[in-house]
Each structure stands twice: as C-alpha cells, then as structure tokens.
Amino acid sequence: MPRQVDHDQRRAELAEALWRLASTRGIEAVSLREVAAEAGVSMGRVQHYFASKDDMLAFALELANERAGARIRARLAGDPGPERILREVLTEMLGLNAESRQFLLLGIAFLNRAITSEAIATRMSDGDAELRGFLASLVAAAVGERRGVDPDREARILIQLAAGLGVEVALGQTAPDEAVATVDYYLRRLLG
Amino acid sequence: MPRQVDHDQRRAELAEALWRLASTRGIEAVSLREVAAEAGVSMGRVQHYFASKDDMLAFALELANERAGARIRARLAGDPGPERILREVLTEMLGLNAESRQFLLLGIAFLNRAITSEAIATRMSDGDAELRGFLASLVAAAVGERRGVDPDREARILIQLAAGLGVEVALGQTAPDEAVATVDYYLRRLLG
Known part of the structure; x- marks a missing residue:
C-alpha cells in the first residue's frame, strides 16, 4: 500500500x-x-x-520511541535473556546517543505541555504503563520469585531512575559514564 | 534591617x-x-x-525549596534519626500537598528552559548536588558500612525516584498513595 x-x-x-x-x-x-x-x-x-502542534509532537515522540525500540533490538542479537534486555532498554534511556538525547529533550517539552494539557498528560501516562509492564516482566524473569522483590515496583523505580538520569545527561548535568555506573549499580543490587 | x-x-x-x-x-x-x-x-x-523572567523563576524555585525545607523541619520534632529524616525529605518531594505540587510544576518549566539555557541547567545542577550530598549523608548514617551499599549512588537513585514520582503525581499520572508505597518499598529494601 x-x-x-x-x-x-x-x-x-x-x-x-x-x-x-x-x-x-x-x-x-x-x-x-x-x-x-x-x-x-x-x-x-x-x-x-x-491537526495541531500537539498532534505533531505526539507523533514525533511515538516515532522516537519506535526508533529507540529498533536500536535496542539491533543490539540484541541471538537469545539475550532478560538481564541483558533489561540493561539494553535502560541504557537506551540514558541519552548516550544523539537520537536518544533528542528523544529526552522532546520528552521534557512534552512534560511541560502536560502541565496545561490533560490530553497530553494522559497520553504520556499510557506510554509509561506499557513500558512499565515490559520492564516488570523482565525483572520477574530475571529475579524469579525472590523474597521481597516486587517486579511492578522495581519497574517504576527503573523508569524513574533511567529517565531522570537520561534527562540530566541530555542537559549536560550528569556525565554519561556516571549515569551508566548508577544504573549498573542498581541492577547489580537488584539482580545480585 | x-x-x-x-x-x-x-x-x-x-x-x-x-x-x-x-x-x-x-x-x-x-x-x-x-x-x-x-x-x-x-x-x-x-x-x-x-532583572529577567529567568531571574524571577530562579528565585521562585529557591523560595519553594526553602519552604519545603521548613515544612520538613516542622514535621521533624525531637530527635528523629536519619531514617525518619530521609523518609520525610523524600515524601516532601512527592507532590502530596499543594505547595509541593506547585514546586514540582515550576521544576518542570525550569527543566524545559534548561534545554535552551545553559545558565539554568547549571543552576539546577548545583541545587541537585547539594540535595544529593545531604541524602548521601543520611543514607550513610542509616545503613552504616553495609557491604554493597554506596551512599552517593543511593542518593542519586532516591532523587530520581522521588522527583520523577512527584512529577507524575503533580500531573495526575500517578496516585499519591502509589508514589508513597513505591518510596516505602525502596527504603525498606535499602534500610532492611
């Protein structure tokens, strides 16, 4: 077509x-x-x-998201296992390449518009729920039934951690290797 | 005077x-x-x-920050110990009251301006470093020398976690009790 x-x-x-x-x-x-x-x-x-600037922004954000997914899949050859997938997804969120930095800056602008637009706030929220479900399934697969680990809570924490660090990297406030080291530290503590 | x-x-x-x-x-x-x-x-x-709108924004953000500090101190009567101080500081960041929600929305707008203003990005970064040092000292005091726990990394994680959840609460994307439960979960895992 x-x-x-x-x-x-x-x-x-x-x-x-x-x-x-x-x-x-x-x-x-x-x-x-x-x-x-x-x-x-x-x-x-x-x-x-x-139809509008917000419509274009929403499309731009979704497209950036899809491309991030494609970059992650390209790096995950073979049968990577949940731990490696988890690490790749989180690393992609850290703004280490030009495209993902662009994505993060777009995300900030979107967040700013969400203050005055409930439609945008809801749209972002839906995207987040999808990512959360995916990360929770990876955490569950990686840690199994270990006592005290709640995959859904861990997914929430991982998203805030990686997205927050990514924003700081994109704005030049945190060094890329510092962001990577912090995510690695967290994953080491979580996955043992 | x-x-x-x-x-x-x-x-x-x-x-x-x-x-x-x-x-x-x-x-x-x-x-x-x-x-x-x-x-x-x-x-x-x-x-x-x-002198400028950015100057007013910076002052407004610092004032909001000071008032948040005053609210925390008001809740911490007596000799609270590091764990309770840690919990109060993080809870204050979650946007559970009107003033702290206002602070978070201001923070988003500030973040958005940091994309185009290096001066603002640096200013935010300095404020963050101060908070990070404070949280790291609380984590160190609360967990002692437990193996595998790095207070500075933990402080970074806690800031991203609480600030990120706070933004979602302020935008109506996450329920306040969900945000509190996630912070509690993390502190339980960290402090044992």
Missing part, C-alpha cells in the same frame, strides 16, 4: 524537521510554519498531516 | 503571584507584565526586584 507508506514517510520527515528545530531552540518556540519551512513543504501540507 | 526584610518580602510576593499564574497556564505563557498585574504592582517595581 504505497499511499500509506508515503503518508507515514511524510509524517516522519516533518517530525525530523521538528526535532532539528527543537534541539537548538526548545519546542515551545517552534511553530508549525517553521516546521513546514525546515522540511521544504507548504503550511497546507503540514496541516494535511497534522 | 527592615529594608532587607521588605526587599525579600516583596520578592516573595512576586514569586507567589508567578506561582498562581503558572499553575493554570504553565510558565512559558506568563509574562513579567502579568506577574506585575497579578501582584498589584507596576512593571517598574517588578523590574526593580528582578
């Missing part, structure tokens, strides 16, 4: 234009009109693909 | 006006002129007390 492929491709190109603009100026300052100019298309084309 | 008291008092009143406006509309949308109107003073007065 070439039409659908084309549609997704155009939307991805616009999202990429948004990322480029937002990475230097922040997302609040970027208008749909500027995204159109950056992508070399008309404002009408942009409006054909996105 | 009544003059200094007056100066601090006026700055606090302006910061409170900013909080009221920002809580419904987000901080990006609020101008210094609107803060002046909300506080019932002239734009000239505002400019007398603050």
